[in-house]
Amino acid sequence: MEALLDIVSGVLLAAGSFFIIFGAHGLVRLPDMFARMHGAGVTDTLGAGLFIAGLMIQGGFTLVTAKLFLILVFFFFASPTSSYALANAALSQGEKPWTWNSEDSNGDKDGTSSKT
Amino acid sequence: MMFAAATAALCVAMLLALLRACLGPTVYDRVLAVNSFGTKTVLMIAVLGFLAGRPDFMDIALLYALINFVGTIAVLKFFRYGDMARPGGRPAAKGGD
Amino acid sequence: MHAISLGLTLFATWLLLSGVYTPLFIFLGVLSCAIVVVIALRMEVIDRESHPVHLSMSLPGYWLWLGKEIVLANIDVTKRILSPGQAINPSVFRVKAGQDDELGKVIYANSITLTPGTVTIDIDDDDLVIHALSETSRDDLESGEMDRRVTALGDGA
Structure with a gap:
């Protein structure tokens, strides 16, 4: 039983790490701020969720698990709020979302960001 | 062993987020990267608690999650309005008395 | 009803976070939750929107x-x-x-x-x-x- 739980939590931690790393990879790779938010979203939702689930299995039925659960719930409430605040602030300051046909119109911004 | 591997993975992801925070190019990219970095820090503190066998680290992780959220909102408000004293959002609907 | 639900939620959170269950500490917890509920009532921030029990x-x-x-x-x-x-x-x-x-x-x-x-x-x-x-x-x-x-x-x- 112990070994089984260890394996399950190991798999969850590995999957969580996978999504966290590639969410961060997206954060570096995607062309503009609005697209990068989707990359950060991967880290915030599934990455953190799987990771904390793995830790919760290790914690067993203790207060540690309850606290981890609270952290997870807080992530799921706070992450969309700060995403919206960020996107709305960027939009109101005149940031233009990158699209395929906006490439020539604001070349100065893409010159630094679309290096991938 | 498992926790050490998870910590290493988090370190890689944090380096990537830090790279984005340094590259910019706009201030919002940096805020986004720092916010993401904070999320990873929370997870890192939690996993370090297991690694060191000290379950009280979870309280610190929870607190850091709260600070990270409030910090992001505060920085955004500062960049948007130029100072922290003004009410944000809709013009004082409930304010006054 | 919203106030009761808020108080219970606060107290449950408090119990989860504290981990110390002596009578004195539980009394302090009840006290602090009651104070928060009173303040929230006075600020009139407890309503359908901030505390949607009808959705639970x-x-x-x-x-x-x-x-x-x-x-x-x-x-x-x-x-x-x-x-x-x-x-x-x-x-x-x-x-x-x-x-x-x-x-x-x-x-x-x-x-x-x-x-x-x-x-x-x-x-x-x-x-x-x-x-x-x-x-x-x-x-x-x-x-x-x-x-x-x-x-x-x-x-x-």
């Missing part, structure tokens, strides 16, 4: 469905991040939020943001301005299933 029956089912959507959307976005070249086609468009109250709209907008691939960037009365990473996530949203489910959430109460 229908929310868990919606969360399960949302969780499934989040997993699927995550896998899609991760694939796009990993595929060589730029496999993305970002677009900005509007969807109509069919909910009549602000709480429903907030739940809808936050659910959209929580699903990777789509982010709500502005709210304009009944319209939500959405930034989508690809056509897949855009089509998912425009099929309107999430809108229907959030509307049903508010109507069920």
Whole structure:
């Protein structure tokens, strides 16, 4: 039983790490701020969720698990709020979302960001 | 062993987020990267608690999650309005008395 | 009713976080929760919107469905991040939020943001301005299933 739980939590931690790393990879790779938010979203939702689930299995039925659960719930409430605040602030300051046909119109911004 | 591997993975992801925070190019990219970095820090503190066998680290992780959220909102408000004293959002609907 | 529910929630959180269960500490916990509830009552911030108890029956089912959507959307976005070249086609468009109250709209907008691939960037009365990473996530949203489910959430109460 112990070994089984260890394996399950190991798999969850590995999957969580996978999504966290590639969410961060997206954060570096995607062309503009609005697209990068989707990359950060991967880290915030599934990455953190799987990771904390793995830790919760290790914690067993203790207060540690309850606290981890609270952290997870807080992530799921706070992450969309700060995403919206960020996107709305960027939009109101005149940031233009990158699209395929906006490439020539604001070349100065893409010159630094679309290096991938 | 498992926790050490998870910590290493988090370190890689944090380096990537830090790279984005340094590259910019706009201030919002940096805020986004720092916010993401904070999320990873929370997870890192939690996993370090297991690694060191000290379950009280979870309280610190929870607190850091709260600070990270409030910090992001505060920085955004500062960049948007130029100072922290003004009410944000809709013009004082409930304010006054 | 909202005040009682707020007090119970606060006390449950307090019990979970404290971990010390001597009579003195429990008394202090009850006291601090009562003070918070009194302050909240005086500030008049306890209402349907800030403390939606009427949703507590229908929310868990919606969360399960949302969780499934989040997993699927995550896998899609991760694939796009990993595929060589730029496999993305970002677009900005509007969807109509069919909910009549602000709480429903907030739940809808936050659910959209929580699903990777789509982010709500502005709210304009009944319209939500959405930034989508690809056509897949855009089509998912425009099929309107999430809108229907959030509307049903508010109507069920």
